Amino acid sequence: MLFQCLCGFKAVFYSTHSDDEPDFVKKRKEEGLIKHFGFSFHAGPQLLDRLLSEHPEVDFVQLQINYADWNDPNISSRANYEVARKHGKSIVVMEPVKGGKLANPPAAVKELFQGYAPDMSPASWAIRFVASLDGIITVLSGMSSVEQMEDNLSYMKNFQPLNEEEQKIIRQAQKILGSSAEIPCTACHYCTDGCPRQIQIPDIFAAANLQIGNGQTAQAKERYAGISEGHRATDCIGCKQCERACPQHLKITDYLKQCSEIFGA
Ligand code: SF4
Ligand code: SF4
Numbered sequence: 728m729l730f731q732c733l734c735g736f737k738a739v740f741y742s743t744h745s746d747d748e749p750d751f752v753k754k755r756k757e758e759g760l761i762k763h764f765g766f767s768f769h770a771g772p773q774l775l776d777r778l779l780s781e782h783p784e785v786d787f788v789q790l791q792i793n794y795a796d797w798n799d800p801n802i803s804s805r806a807n808y809e810v811a812r813k814h815g816k817s818i819v820v821m822e823p824v825k826g827g828k829l830a831n832p833p834a835a836v837k838e839l840f841q842g843y844a845p846d847m848s849p850a851s852w853a854i855r856f857v858a859s860l861d862g863i864i865t866v867l868s869g870m871s872s873v874e875q876m877e878d879n880l881s882y883m884k885n886f887q888p889l890n891e892e893e894q895k896i897i898r899q900a901q902k903i904l905g906s907s908a909e910i911p912c913t914a915c916h917y918c919t920d921g922c923p924r925q926i927q928i929p930d931i932f933a934a935a936n937l938q939i940g941n942g943q944t945a946q947a948k949e950r951y952a953g954i955s956e957g958h959r960a961t962d963c964i965g966c967k968q969c970e971r972a973c974p975q976h977l978k979i980t981d982y983l984k985q986c987s988e989i990f991g992a
Contacts, residue, residue: 753784765789765819769974772806779814787864789819791974794856794897795829795904795911796822801976812862819865820857826913827869829853833907833940836900843896850875851882856897859888909940910982911975918969918979924962927954928969928979935986951990960987 755761765787768775779785788811796802811818824830830850840852850868858866870876889897912932919928931954938947951959960983969979 756784763787765816767821768807771803772810775807775810776814779810779816783814785816787817787819789821789867791822792818792820792857792860793823793825793829793853794901795825797901798905799911808860816862817864818860818862819867820863821867822913823857823866823868824850824853825911826915828909828911828913832900833903833909835903839896839899839903843893847882848878850878852893852897852900854879855882855887855889855893858883858886907940909936910977910985912936912977912982913975915974917974918972921968921972923966923968924964925958926960926963926969926983927958928983930954931960931986932982935982935989938989948990951992959992960984960990961992963987 752761752764756764763786765785766778767789768778769791775788779788788807790804790807790811791802792804792808796804798805808818830848830853832849837849840847840849854866854868857863868875868879870879910932912929914929914933916929919925922928931951934947934950934954936947937943937950963980963983965980967980970977973979
């Protein structure tokens with residue numbers, strides 16, 4: 728059985744089992760048809776531990792890791808990373824910039840970074856954080872412009888891991904983000920396809936975060952006004968289909984209520 732990961736990683740993955748042929752991948756590896764096998768993972772450390780114990784043939788795991796989610800119990804970046812390393816697995820990092828959020832973090836975090844290195848972009852801090860960890864073989868940085876590519880090359884070409892002072896600054900940034908009330912949506916859109924009301928969930932959250940994270944009230948209202956009527960926060964019927972689809976395990980319906988209070992619509 729073949730399937731392709733939806734998380735942006737372009738390699739093709741195989742299931743470890745099929746009804747016709749248990750241990751499909753294991754056998755293909757033995758035949759030399761598969762060189763390196765891995766899977767993308769969004770659940771918790773206990774399940775990861777079980778999977779890796781039952782499938783030692785796995786070579787790598789793709790995990791959501793970034794400095795903002797490092798200690799977040801819903802994402803378990805750190806716990807999953809530690810389990811994978813305990814099993815000696817290499818790691819492909821997805822969401823190192825948290826869907827772009829860490830390229831434009833709250834003002835207090837930007838000031839912190841600029842105070843130490845005015846020319847380094849916020850995205851560079853996020854990517855260097857994950858690239859500095861042991862066992863990382865790939866960082867899926869999700870660049871979408873030439874400028875982002877040039878920025879990425881400027882610090883990845885001759886990569887320098889974060890030094891002690893920079894690690895301290897990351898810890899300060901984690902504290903600031905931990906006390907931030909921003910909605911931690913990565914705009915992946917996994918939640919929107921099955922929504923019976925086609926609520927524009929990530930757009931609504933992005934508008935609210937302009938106000939919550941950066942105090943940009945006018946810009947937030949303007950952005951919210953751009954969302955079509957009938958697909959705003961107040962139009963949600965609370966079926967929670969979206970919550971089952973969200974890889975960040977967000978309580979989307981609670982956040983939508985908050986947004987409807989912020990915008991009154
Ligand atoms: S809970 Fe609301 S936003 Fe979520 S799928 Fe149902 S209608 Fe859509
Ligand atoms: S609410 Fe969850 S599923 Fe929807 S876009 Fe945000 S992170 Fe993705």
